[in-house]
Amino acid sequence: MGKENQFVSQIADIERDFPQWYTDVVLKTKLVDYGPVKGTMVIRPYGYAVWENIQREMDARFKAAGVENAYFPLLIPMSFMTKEAEHVEGFAPEVAVVTHAGGGKLEEPLVVRPTSETIIGHMMGKWVESWRDLPLRLNQWCNVMRWEKTTRPFLRTSEFLWQEGHSVYATGEEAEEETLRMLALYRDFAENVLCMPVLTGRKTEKEKFAGAVATYGMEAMMHDGKSLQSGTTHYMGQNFAKAFNIQYTGKDGALEYGYTMSYGVSTRLIGAIIMTHGDSRGLILPPPVAPVQVVIVPIAMKKEGVLEAANALKEELQKAGVRAKVDDTDNSPGWKFNEWEMKGVPLRVELGPRDIEAGKFVAVRRDETEKAEYARADAVKTVQTLLDLIKKSLFARAQSRMQSRTVTAASLDELLQGVEGGNFVRAGWCGERACEDRVKEFAQATARVIDEHHTEKVCICCGKPATHTVFFARAY
Amino acid sequence: MGKENQFVSQIADIERDFPQWYTDVVLKTKLVDYGPVKGTMVIRPYGYAVWENIQREMDARFKAAGVENAYFPLLIPMSFMTKEAEHVEGFAPEVAVVTHAGGGKLEEPLVVRPTSETIIGHMMGKWVESWRDLPLRLNQWCNVMRWEKTTRPFLRTSEFLWQEGHSVYATGEEAEEETLRMLALYRDFAENVLCMPVLTGRKTEKEKFAGAVATYGMEAMMHDGKSLQSGTTHYMGQNFAKAFNIQYTGKDGALEYGYTMSYGVSTRLIGAIIMTHGDSRGLILPPPVAPVQVVIVPIAMKKEGVLEAANALKEELQKAGVRAKVDDTDNSPGWKFNEWEMKGVPLRVELGPRDIEAGKFVAVRRDETEKAEYARADAVKTVQTLLDLIKKSLFARAQSRMQSRTVTAASLDELLQGVEGGNFVRAGWCGERACEDRVKEFAQATARVIDEHHTEKVCICCGKPATHTVFFARAY
Numbered sequence: 030m031g032k033e034n035q036f037v038s039q040i041a042d043i044e045r046d047f048p049q050w051y052t053d054v055v056l057k058t059k060l061v062d063y064g065p066v067k068g069t070m071v072i073r074p075y076g077y078a079v080w081e082n083i084q085r086e087m088d089a090r091f092k093a094a095g096v097e098n099a100y101f102p103l104l105i106p107m108s109f110m111t112k113e114a115e116h117v118e119g120f121a122p123e124v125a126v127v128t129h130a131g132g133g134k135l136e137e138p139l140v141v142r143p144t145s146e147t148i149i150g151h152m153m154g155k156w157v158e159s160w161r162d163l164p165l166r167l168n169q170w171c172n173v174m175r176w177e178k179t180t181r182p183f184l185r186t187s188e189f190l191w192q193e194g195h196s197v198y199a200t201g202e203e204a205e206e207e208t209l210r211m212l213a214l215y216r217d218f219a220e221n222v223l224c225m226p227v228l229t230g231r232k233t234e235k236e237k238f239a240g241a242v243a244t245y246g247m248e249a250m251m252h253d254g255k256s257l258q259s260g261t262t263h264y265m266g267q268n269f270a271k272a273f274n275i276q277y278t279g280k281d282g283a284l285e286y287g288y289t290m291s292y293g294v295s296t297r298l299i300g301a302i303i304m305t306h307g308d309s310r311g312l313i314l315p316p317p318v319a320p321v322q323v324v325i326v327p328i329a330m331k332k333e334g335v336l337e338a339a340n341a342l343k344e345e346l347q348k349a350g351v352r353a354k355v356d357d358t359d360n361s362p363g364w365k366f367n368e369w370e371m372k373g374v375p376l377r378v379e380l381g382p383r384d385i386e387a388g389k390f391v392a393v394r395r396d397e398t399e400k401a402e403y404a405r406a407d408a409v410k411t412v413q414t415l416l417d418l419i420k421k422s423l424f425a426r427a428q429s430r431m432q433s434r435t436v437t438a439a440s441l442d443e444l445l446q447g448v449e450g451g452n453f454v455r456a457g458w459c460g461e462r463a464c465e466d467r468v469k470e471f472a473q474a475t476a477r478v479i480d481e482h483h484t485e486k487v488c489i490c491c492g493k494p495a496t497h498t499v500f501f502a503r504a505y
Numbered sequence: 506m507g508k509e510n511q512f513v514s515q516i517a518d519i520e521r522d523f524p525q526w527y528t529d530v531v532l533k534t535k536l537v538d539y540g541p542v543k544g545t546m547v548i549r550p551y552g553y554a555v556w557e558n559i560q561r562e563m564d565a566r567f568k569a570a571g572v573e574n575a576y577f578p579l580l581i582p583m584s585f586m587t588k589e590a591e592h593v594e595g596f597a598p599e600v601a602v603v604t605h606a607g608g609g610k611l612e613e614p615l616v617v618r619p620t621s622e623t624i625i626g627h628m629m630g631k632w633v634e635s636w637r638d639l640p641l642r643l644n645q646w647c648n649v650m651r652w653e654k655t656t657r658p659f660l661r662t663s664e665f666l667w668q669e670g671h672s673v674y675a676t677g678e679e680a681e682e683e684t685l686r687m688l689a690l691y692r693d694f695a696e697n698v699l700c701m702p703v704l705t706g707r708k709t710e711k712e713k714f715a716g717a718v719a720t721y722g723m724e725a726m727m728h729d730g731k732s733l734q735s736g737t738t739h740y741m742g743q744n745f746a747k748a749f750n751i752q753y754t755g756k757d758g759a760l761e762y763g764y765t766m767s768y769g770v771s772t773r774l775i776g777a778i779i780m781t782h783g784d785s786r787g788l789i790l791p792p793p794v795a796p797v798q799v800v801i802v803p804i805a806m807k808k809e810g811v812l813e814a815a816n817a818l819k820e821e822l823q824k825a826g827v828r829a830k831v832d833d834t835d836n837s838p839g840w841k842f843n844e845w846e847m848k849g850v851p852l853r854v855e856l857g858p859r860d861i862e863a864g865k866f867v868a869v870r871r872d873e874t875e876k877a878e879y880a881r882a883d884a885v886k887t888v889q890t891l892l893d894l895i896k897k898s899l900f901a902r903a904q905s906r907m908q909s910r911t912v913t914a915a916s917l918d919e920l921l922q923g924v925e926g927g928n929f930v931r932a933g934w935c936g937e938r939a940c941e942d943r944v945k946e947f948a949q950a951t952a953r954v955i956d957e958h959h960t961e962k963v964c965i966c967c968g969k970p971a972t973h974t975v976f977f978a979r980a981y
Contacts, residue, residue, distance in 0.1 A: 062628065064578040065585070066615060071628055074573035074643065081574065097550035098557065102540040103579075103617075103648055103664055104601070109541070125580070125606035127617065130663075131652030132598050139542060141579075141603065141617075152538065152547055167550065172579055172648065176607030187606075188579050 040371070043309045047253045051181070054303060054311050058372045061182040068180040068187035072296065075372070076183075078320035079299050080190065084170060086222045086317060087192065087294070090214055096166045096194060101148050103172075104139035109147040112272040116146065119239020123175045125187070141174045146240060146265070146291055149195045150273035157287060159278045160199055164207075168194040173295075183300035184257070184505050191295035197275055197287040201266060204288035205243075208264040211292040212245045215260040223298065224315040224423035225249050225305050226431050227259060228453070228500055230478030235465050238291075242266035248477040248500070250431040251304035254451020256477050256502040259301045262292035300505075305427050312373025313395050315423055316416040323353040323412055324369045326362050328381025338385045342378070342408060349409045351416070370395060375419045376412065396422050435500075437485070444489055444501060445472040453477070453502045457485025457495030464490035474501040516847070519785045523729045527657070530779060530787055534848045537658040544656040544663035548772065551848070552659075554796035555775050556666065560646060562698045562793065563668065563770070566690055572642045572670060577624050579648075580615035585623040588748040592622065595715020599651045601663070617650040622716065622741070622767055625671045626749035633763060635754045636675055640683075644670040649771075659776035660733070660981050667771035673751055673763040677742060680764035681719075684740040687768040688721045691736040699774065700791040700899035701725050701781050702907050703735060704929070704976055706954030711941050714767075718742040724953040724976070726907040727780035730927020732953050732978040735777045738768035776981075781903050788849025789871050791899055792892040799829040799888055800845045802838055804857025814861045818854070818884060825885045827892070846871060851895045852888065872898050911976075913961070920965055920977060921948040929953070929978045933961030933971030940966035950977040 039057050041049035055061050060076035111117045125141040174188045198204040219225045228248045237244035241263040248256045270286040279285050306313040316322050327339040339355045346353035356365045379391040388405045403411045437455040438444040447454035467490045480498040488495050515533050517525035531537050536552035587593045601617040650664045674680040695701045704724045713720035717739040724732045746762040755761050782789040792798050803815040815831045822829035832841045855867040864881045879887045913931040914920040923930035943966045956974040964971050
């Protein structure tokens with residue numbers, strides 16, 4: 030077996046066994062490992078660096094939008110969970126509960142936060158007094174816990190990292206506007222940072238957040254045509270304001286309840302990147318979040334001046350803000366090429382004695398296979414241009430897949446055929462829960478989001494007039 | 506009562522009731538609030554912004570030192586805790602325990618991490634195979650939980666935020682070197698970022714971390730002369746490597762246990778800043794971590810051009826990397842002066858129609874009281890210079906306090922008098938636990954760190970020859 034195949038042979042065939050490909054890739058590239066408790070993950074340095082890049086980019090967008098970060102306690106009194114009826118029904122089955130602490134039994138059990146609407150609602154109820162205190166727009170980066178039966182690293186784990194934004198406004202209109210504004214922020218982030226096209230739209234009643242008036246979702250198409258929910262925003266109306274007494278005195282002196290909303294994305298986004306861009310050779314990381322954007326592989330490394338030239342190029346690139354690295358390990362260049370390909374580094378640079386002499390360097394894009402030569406003198410500009418091209422090409426490729434794999438169905442059989450073929454399927458829906466349940470049963474597909482362009486005339490299930498056109502898909 | 510006093514009257518007298526001053530200041534400046542569960546805190550945006558600045562500065566130092574970030578699970582199997590005998594003894598009384606999850610009782614109770622030596626040791630045991638894998642140097646930023654009886658925001662809360670670094674080396678010498686190197690990194694950080702002079706040194710056996718061979722501490726003198734442990738580093742020898750089977754194959758092919766070490770600082774540093782620099786008017790935040798470094802207060806704000814000039818100055822400063830803010834609220838200038846003083850903003854700029862016309866601005870340092878006029882044209886340079894002067898002056902002031910309040914005692918009575926007067930007290934010690942316990946009982950003082958300059962001849966307690974000279978103090 031040739032060197033070229035040593036790495037590829039470690040990972041399952043992406044077309045034949047995508048779930049195994051995913052598991053192989055996340056473990057072998059050292060993004061993540063399994064934790065000792067069932068359903069938990071350890072995010073290893075390579076994976077955590079992706080998360081740090083996501084955090085930095087997302088956090089800057091939040092701050093620019095005027096949102097402030099804070100930190101609320103991990104443990105929530107059980108009694109808080111029951112204050113909003115739908116909320117407790119949705120989350121009670123999957124919470125982890127602290128019953129003992131400090132050597133004794135607690136008077137009231139404490140829930141490890143599955144999400145923080147309740148405890149943040151409680152504090153907002155304490156802080157908000159007058160219309161001058163509004164809007165109050167907070168966000169926290171933290172860990173949350175939801176006890177899941179079937180787990181997979183990044184996609185569904187009992188503990189995960191996320192951000193959760195929570196705002197309270199004086200009026201419902203403002204809170205709804207913020208719910209859509211944050212959905213647009215997520216979409217812009219997905220497209221421009223993760224190079225990931227998404228569908229955005231309102232969720233059906235069945236799929237909405239426990240306690241929300243309306244939930245909006247961002248859905249991305251994975252390599253196998255299944256959908257991954259990648260971010261959600263929720264308009265709560267006065268549900269939580271009433272449960273937690275978030276009241277303010279208006280300009281007219283009257284006491285009013287506020288209107289709240291919340292929004293979140295999680296380490297699941299790392300799973301989304303992997304399954305959107307990966308190929309048979311392993312990961313392909315979008316340049317904006319890749320821990321290493323450019324790996325420089327010295328050729329004939331022991332020859333005088335080669336390593337020095339590689340390091341000089343690295344420093345030049347780093348100075349220009351490019352995350353560059355020299356692989357100066359003892360492995361062969363071929364080994365290095367394959368390893369960094371599997372790890373998804375967007376751009377590989379090769380630099381040997383002949384390149385150095387000729388004032389050139391070789392570069393290979395991870396999303397292509399051809400080598401090309403460039404002038405060493407323009408290295409920084411060239412690398413930046415190539416990274417930008419890779420970014421655009423990753424987005425275009427994923428977008429073309431999503432477009433070509435989105436079909437419209439006129440019958441349940443067509444819908445089934447569509448989702449079995451790895452498509453998003455548009456279909457008319459009457460708005461009844463029974464029909465949504467029937468689609469699930471018949472095609473193992475769920476309503477991902479409601480299409481804002483309502484075109485279908487009849488419900489795919491019951492044949493009655495369609496009130497909505499919905500994107501159905503199988504989903505992670 | 507004049508406006509000047511409205512804010513000061515909200516906070517207790519710093520000299521007469523320092524604990525109450527602390528509570529007033531942390532709550533009234535909105536750094537923090539009490540959480541609904543006893544002993545928990547909510548870090549509000551103004552406090553969290555300080556933590557973000559601490560994180561950014563510290564994290565950059567870790568990365569420059571070659572340490573990588575990762576994330577390990579919150580919940581630790583109870584059985585892990587018992588694998589290192591001293592460790593479980595030290596932490597068992599204060600852990601919070603998850604006994605139920607996903608609607609049922611767990612087979613094995615899970616501990617909410619009080620620190621992560623055990624779970625990280627377990628994973629390192631899995632990852633480390635050969636000498637090539639060493640050293641392995643990881644860090645995580647996360648929440649931890651220790652159920653404490655007496656709590657105070659930032660200083661001691663059941664949940665707090667921190668970083669914990671964990672490394673495994675092939676040899677004990679290297680692991681010990683890293684333990685001291687990280688202590689030096691903390692010291693540099695305390696001095697140059699927090700403007701906080703510290704004592705560093707080895708802890709006594711009594712005061713060391715549960716499971717360590719040696720613990721080193723960083724101690725800072727607070728306003729009242731008491732000591733606050735502000736960071737610790739621990740050399741573990743092979744204690745955790747043996748408990749968690751962290752073994753590597755050496756260059757000679759033999760299987761060896763690694764040597765581990767760990768280090769941590771927490772949100773307690775925010776408490777340290779408050780109690781080191783604060784004065785009768787409230788907080789004084791060191792410029793490197795102040796969320797707002799310069800507040801610009803427009804004078805006669807309604808006059809044409811004033812607010813525009815204030816905003817123009819703000820943008821000029823922001824562009825130069827200064828965290829500047831304009832207070833354009835409806836409050837009077839006097840109200841604003843006092844509020845921002847209480848909130849500890851290092852530099853206040855006043856800008857009114859006459860200043861604008863004269864091409865000047867007025868600046869007032871938080872650590873002084875005099876106003877001074879400067880040329881508007883040099884604003885950026887002037888502000889940067891003033892912030893740097895404030896930084897140096899805060900450090901010098903705290904250092905001079907620590908120096909003048911460090912005394913050497915020759916008897917237990919002198920030691921008692923020393924700590925009662927708010928001093929750090931150097932004294933000889935024979936090395937026996939009984940004498941250390943006696944000092945605690947007699948003077949309510951503990952051994953903070955061992956002085957590397959051993960000068961004292963006899964033990965302050967038993968009169969036998971002193972093996973160490975120790976800094977004793979009352980401590981938070």
